[in-house]
């Protein structure tokens with residue numbers, strides 16, 4: 001159970017973010033919903049307020065590319081619920097004609113939200129500690145012909161999260177940093193003819209199943225710096241990334 005915990009989820013007006021919000025609420029957390037599309041956010045807020053009670057759900061519109069709005073999101077959540085224990089940096093876009101905005105939203109947005117959330121969560125600032133989950137994708141781990149900019153933004157999220165987890169600002173902060181890399185999930189993001197070939201080969205993850213994995217990540221207190229891969233059949237922490245120690249210079253001659 002997540003009783004007493006407070007979660008913020010970016011891009012939670014629909015899709016994976018909305019389903020994860022519902023799973024957190026079902027497990028006793030209080031949730032601050034957030035999205036750049038205000039009417040979508042409002043509709044989800046009204047739905048959850050009826051179901052879970054106004055004392056458990058809050059909404060703050062936020063475009064993750066706007067520093068002031070992100071600051072207002074985290075400050076507003078603390079003002080409402082008293083603290084932040086869980087941040088799911090989920091907001092993102094798929095294939096998009098404006099490639100620079102894909103990097104701005106998917107990669108820079110995640111970095112910005114992580115830095116600002118940490119200020120409210122780290123124990124040295126009297127925060128409770130907790131977990132920041134950064135949404136990447138399986139397309140952030142493999143070479144994929146789907147869309148090089150999308151893939152690049154997601155590789156960036158994996159690299160940032162796994163590296164930041166080891167940074168001095170994080171290791172003693174009480175906050176875990178974890179990356180999430182699902183294959184295709186049943187949202188409107190995958191309504192694209194170019195993806196059909198891959199979807200037939202790889203399958204599709206149900207949002208509810210992915211949300212259960214996210215819940216498992218929140219409950220695991222030993223996962224700082226890990227990268228969760230989720231497929232239609234299984235999920236696991238990927239542990240075969242090269243480590244810097246692998247290339248430490250040895251005194252032995254080869």
Ligand SMILES: NC(=O)C1=CN([C@@H]2O[C@H](COP(=O)(O)OP(=O)(O)OC[C@H]3O[C@@H](n4cnc5c(N)ncnc54)[C@H](O)[C@@H]3O)[C@@H](O)[C@H]2O)C=CC1
Pocket residue numbers: 010011012013014015016017034035036037040062063064065090091092093094105109135136137138181182183184185186187188189190
């Ligand atoms: N659906 C899939 O197959 C997969 C999705 N992902 C990632 O999961 C995340 C969620 O995607 P879905 O739920 O599938 O898509 P979705 O399109 O249903 O939901 C994304 C949400 O993010 C919001 N958003 C977009 N730009 C934003 C911004 N600048 N600021 C705040 N919110 C913004 C949208 O309004 C939307 O409500 C994305 O980061 C996506 O890249 C990762 C792997 C697979």
Ligand SMILES: CCCCCC(=O)CC\C=C/C=C/C=C/[C@@H](O)[C@@H](O)CCCC(=O)O
Pocket residue numbers: 094095137138139142143144145146147150182183184185189190198201
């Ligand atoms: C571009 C927008 C995509 C949005 C949704 C995702 O993030 C889903 C990405 C998931 C998986 C991508 C996998 C790509 C794999 C291919 O490069 C290839 O490795 C698969 C080969 C399959 C085969 O031929 O057997």
